[in-house]
Amino acid sequence: MTPPPGWYPDPHAPHRQRWWDGTAWTEHRSAPGAPAAPPPGSGTAGRTKAIAVTAAGAVLVAAIVTGAAVALGGGDGDGTETRTAPTSAPGTGPGSPEPAPGASTSKPSAADPAVVEDQLNGITFPLLDGWVRPQYVAQDDVVMTTDGTYDCPAGVGLCRHGMVFSRTVTENDEKSPEVLARADISEAADEAYDRDRLGRELHGGLTSHQVVKSGPVAVAGRAGYLVRWRVKTAKGPGGYVQSLVFPSSVGTESPVLVRYVFDAGEDGPPLADMDRITKGIRPFGDADTGGGVGSSIGPAD
DSSP states (O other): OOOOSEEEEETTEEEEEEEEOSSSEEEEEEOTTSOOOOOTTSSOOOHHHHHHHHHHHHHHHHHHHHHHHHHTTTTSSSOOOOOOOOTTSGGGSTTOOOOOOOOOSEEEOSSOTTEEEETTTTEEEEOOTTEEOOOSOOSSSEEEEESSOEEOTTSSSEEOSEEEEEEEOOSSSOOOHHHHHHHHHHHHHIIIIIOOTTSOOTTSOEEEEEEEEEEEEEETTEEEEEEEEEEEESSSOOEEEEEEEEEOSSTTOOEEEEEEEEEOSTTSOOTHHHHHHHHHOEETTOTTOOOSTTSSSOOBO
16 A cells, blocks of 8 residues: 655655655655644645644554564564665655665674674674664675665765675785785775766766875784775765775685775764774674774774
């Protein structure tokens, strides 16, 4: 069933309300706590009717979300968490701009809901406040993102204020974390703030960059290396990108590359989260392994 016209949680910014006209999302949005009156031209008149539609919509969405969570395995008692839009709610209806969910090597940890596992590389990441497990993300190897999306500064596409990627370096035989991190940072900046895989300049293009931090760092007890850039873009506040490389603690100890992409400005995640996430990376089954910024091996400014 298609939900009736009304105010519902915006699938791209759940803290706000967005008007659903019965068939697709409109551009009408309301701030939290604002009066939920029908937008002009919506064909829904009268404060009483607006309140009734909003209340009915809230009940309907709650019922759909509950049913979807059970269907997706959220109620099987394994301690995992499901953060996704219901399959029959407006968020995935006709006209929804969200891409299909991409494959990810990470999954919730049954032992600790505040930890995300990268099984391929045998490590876990801390899930800090304001961060969620990837849902409806087109990019590969995403470990976590900030919650919600926003319209990209250049007026095309949807962007996220923060993303963290984890992948195994297999393109060459190079093993040096420093060499790999320095080689990756330029590509990381281009993919995050210059052009995406569709060739779109979501931020108007990258105009300049500055190295703000680089040096050795201990990660999960292994000697790694990081490079961090501050990038400026033609539109919007730009951001920070970081390439972190360290040897895996499993298998052939292939190098693990972790990329960080943080928007600058007041809407971006705290820059200190880069160091917090790095410090919290652990190998499977070893919560006490030291490492990260602040350990005996620290990054140089």
